[in-house]
Amino acid sequence: MSILVVQVLNSLFYASVLFLIAAGLSLIFGVMRIVNLAHGSLFAVGAYIAAWLVGRAIGMGVPVAWLLLLMPVAALAVALIGIVIEPLLLRPFYRRAEEYQLLVTFGLLLILEDLMRLVWGGLPLTADTVMDAIPSVHIGEQIYPGYNILVVGIGVAAAILLWVVIYGTKFGVLLRATSQDRRMAAALGLNVGRVYVAAFAVGCFMAGLGGAIVVPSHAAVLGMGVEALILAFVVVVVGGLGSLKGALVGALIVSFVRTAGIQFFPEIELAVLYLIAAFVLIIRPTGLFGTA
């Protein structure tokens, strides 16, 4: 029984991280109509920055309890990178065919992957001090890291916050208006360029936060971004590109299938995920909750 609880918690942990990545990807697609192939790499950059910051802070003797505050700092740094990337690389492509947008983000992926290697080297970067600082929890006869439960909490909080922002604030109205009809929004006097920068920055922030909260339990390694991107793709394809609800439900489905897969059918665990994605695309091309 306690094993089951642990596995459910593990699934929720994965789901939180995946939701953060996939919701960012989905938001960027919803508003800007760009499928950002570099999104996974931005997640990895967040992980690397967080691990690097934690290492620095420990070196300077910052008390462990404060280290958690570095996570949003890392996410903000990724958002800043996004603010630079959008006008520089993406803006010239909105009027051009989708193929070029995919290619330019693929080029960005290659660049980011190597920049990470250039800056942080090929060795994994860890921040497990943060994880060790939070006491473990006893579930029946199992011991479970308290940090993972905290991550689930962060995931839930992020989801609620995102909902409030998108469906309850003026900024959210601007985002939704732009995503529904860019030209109409522009005609009504909305500064679409600024909305795009903001949407891309928010998406990057979420990817960065996902990376930052995952790094205390999994080290930051090269290639983690490419892997994460594919899982995030499965999530948004299942849930529907551009849909927040879809990102949430998709993240839960993928995480639970994955946890069950690792337990019961480890060889075809990944293949099953891709097959689910392909299956949903065949039955419902727009995903479970997509509209576009």
Add this chain to the structure above:
Amino acid sequence: MKAAAIALPRFHTRLWPYVAAALGVAILIFVPKVVGLYQTQLLTYGLIMAIAALGLNLLLGYTGLLSFGHSAYFGLGAYTVAFLLQWFGIRSMELYILLGLPVAAIVSALFGYVCVRHTRIFFGILTLALSQVLWSLALKFFWVSGGTDGLRVKQPTLLAGVIDFAGSGGFSRFIVSYYYYVLGVFVVCTAIIWVIVHSPFGKALQAIRDNETRAQFLGLRVRRFRWAAFLLSGTFTGLAGILWAPLNGLTTPDVVYWPFSGEIVFMTLLGGFRNFFGPIVGGIAFTFIKTYAVASTEYWQLLLGTVLVVLVLLLPTGIVGGLSQIAKRLMPVERS
């Protein structure tokens, strides 16, 4: 007098692809006599990639569908060769091709049937997702596929066993003979694809690319045409994989992983996907650029990524497109 002056360049314009092709093949035949073994080997890789890129371009350039999953068919070709050697001890290159092509064709027909129900971005994601099914199988079923270690592929015999590379000096003989073998296959493939894209079938594909609704009004069964294009495209890329495995001597899940699909798209774009010869130039150029980038810097992905971004930004028609623009500007007569 004036009419003749206009007619002459037109005659040249229609003929120049054949002249260029003949000249290109003549140069390719003589290259191994001039350059060393290593360059010959690189050029062989380049020609193989050119076949893969030509195959992809049937979809991208002529049908208007961007596949991000062509690594699947390339990898299928490569793994089929490895399995034929491992399970049945087959060494003949011709048998590899004869048995590998149906495998690539069947799987691309299967995947294509699913993928062509969508266009644009969803088509791209679906091709990617399906290719990753194969990748994860190649990665996880390590007792069959060797996992990340991959499978070794020995040097095959060419021309039904007439040419064997056992004994001393086998490697250098293999490289040169295999170059001409690949060149032969490449010329045949290029000719076939040329005929395809200039046939009524190819024109129908281009009509679908340019305006799907009009093509439908004309009575074209759009989905069936796209499916056929997908099948051909995947099969040619699979053939490239078949040729690649013996040259590389090893096949790993990396050639099924989706970034490799990205590389095939990259090559096609580098050469220019709006021109028939673009993917050929792109495949060869990409192979050389990548090899020298990997040799000269640890951060070759950074270099390639920058090249890709700059290319998409400044030269979206690729090398061949850019050159033909310059040529048109230099020879204003031909424009009329």
